[in-house]
Amino acid sequence: MPDPTPTAVTRGAFLGAIFLMATSAIGPGFITQTATFTAKLGAAFAFAILVSVLVDFVVQLNIWRITVLTGRRAAETANAAIPGAGYLLAVLVIFGGLVFNIGNIAGTGLGLNAMTGLDPKVGGALSALVAIGIFLSSRAGLLVDRLIIVLGLVMIGLTLFVALVSNPPVGEALRQSVLPATIDFAAITTIIGGTVGGYITYAGAHRLLDKGLAGEANLAAASRAALSGIAVTGVMRFVLFLAILGVVASGVSLDLSGKAANPAAQAFLAAAGDLGLRVFGLVLWAAAITSVVGAAYTSVSFFTVFRIMDDRARNIATVAFIAVSLVIYLGLGTAPAALLVFAGGFNGLILPIGLTLFIYIGFARSDLMGGHRYNRPLLILGALTCALTWYMGVKSVGTIFAFLGS
Numbered sequence: 001m002p003d004p005t006p007t008a009v010t011r012g013a014f015l016g017a018i019f020l021m022a023t024s025a026i027g028p029g030f031i032t033q034t035a036t037f038t039a040k041l042g043a044a045f046a047f048a049i050l051v052s053v054l055v056d057f058v059v060q061l062n063i064w065r066i067t068v069l070t071g072r073r074a075a076e077t078a079n080a081a082i083p084g085a086g087y088l089l090a091v092l093v094i095f096g097g098l099v100f101n102i103g104n105i106a107g108t109g110l111g112l113n114a115m116t117g118l119d120p121k122v123g124g125a126l127s128a129l130v131a132i133g134i135f136l137s138s139r140a141g142l143l144v145d146r147l148i149i150v151l152g153l154v155m156i157g158l159t160l161f162v163a164l165v166s167n168p169p170v171g172e173a174l175r176q177s178v179l180p181a182t183i184d185f186a187a188i189t190t191i192i193g194g195t196v197g198g199y200i201t202y203a204g205a206h207r208l209l210d211k212g213l214a215g216e217a218n219l220a221a222a223s224r225a226a227l228s229g230i231a232v233t234g235v236m237r238f239v240l241f242l243a244i245l246g247v248v249a250s251g252v253s254l255d256l257s258g259k260a261a262n263p264a265a266q267a268f269l270a271a272a273g274d275l276g277l278r279v280f281g282l283v284l285w286a287a288a289i290t291s292v293v294g295a296a297y298t299s300v301s302f303f304t305v306f307r308i309m310d311d312r313a314r315n316i317a318t319v320a321f322i323a324v325s326l327v328i329y330l331g332l333g334t335a336p337a338a339l340l341v342f343a344g345g346f347n348g349l350i351l352p353i354g355l356t357l358f359i360y361i362g363f364a365r366s367d368l369m370g371g372h373r374y375n376r377p378l379l380i381l382g383a384l385t386c387a388l389t390w391y392m393g394v395k396s397v398g399t400i401f402a403f404l405g406s
Helices: 006-025 028-070 074-081 085-116 120-136 140-166 170-178 185-196 200-210 216-249 263-301 311-330 336-364 376-405
Strands: none
Touching: 006 028, 006 140, 006 200, 006 216, 006 263, 028 074, 028 085, 028 170, 028 185, 028 200, 028 216, 028 263, 028 336, 028 376, 074 085, 074 200, 074 336, 085 120, 085 263, 085 311, 085 336, 120 140, 120 263, 120 311, 140 216, 140 263, 140 311, 170 216, 185 200, 185 336, 185 376, 200 216, 200 263, 200 336, 216 263, 263 311, 336 376
């Protein structure tokens, strides 16, 4: 079989980065949050999703572009800008990624349980072994790209099916996306923290670097890839919202009480019966397993700021990262839902720290970007978004202390 052409290689690299970012942003926590807030706010939740997509646009576009220009991973760039800052960022991202990955493995177990009735801990263990097998393969990079692309498309397709069956009020949802009946800032904060915070911000950008796509020559292509990734993420968010909105609008009341409440599963069951529950299980498993891969891959990419690692060493470290997440999950006494709340709050602190460093580099450190004068309007939007994320980060401190005190 002939080697792929440079164009095919580049296209595959961009698709891998696009879906790594998108599937990392759509994990089990996001699915649960979307169902919960849709049940509470109805069509007005469309406004929160639109705001989260716009914030995602500014954050991801700035970070992807600056990462490609510097040709360095985020922690290395941060160290070059402010000595020691990269070490801090790396520790925060790795710890936040570990906590999220425990929840992601729990999500795979719940997904298999909904599909087959398998014990969630057994399902979580089997799914973690699948992820470990991918990184033990001699073709790990190709398998990662193929898995996240295929499962990303499966998630969108199956959720679209449920959205069509549930017959949501699309016109009302579109209207309230710009003219909401109510604005719930807590919902906006939660969705943004869970879909842009922590390791998620850097997943696609680091994937581009690992494919050798760096420098000003790749800037325009990286921008297109970032925009495509945001579009894929936005489509999945709105389709999932519409699937659940159709159920809520039909008069079905979702049970949100208690730690065992699973409003997303209830919505899929109400929309399509037993088939809907099986579809939910597959969607949840796909979202969770791709997030396991994304969290492990991206978190380990921050290890390189402490020690230079080749591809084999990184794959071994990724396997160890997943294994540690699995061991903690299997022995954990804390409910996964509470753990995801803590992870969301903690990642809400990581986002403004990293974004501040990147905005500073864009304004003042053109030397790190090969002398490139960075786009000023995009930087200004980034600075305004950064101020918003700092506000949300401060609010998330309360979540962290509440978890530690529980």
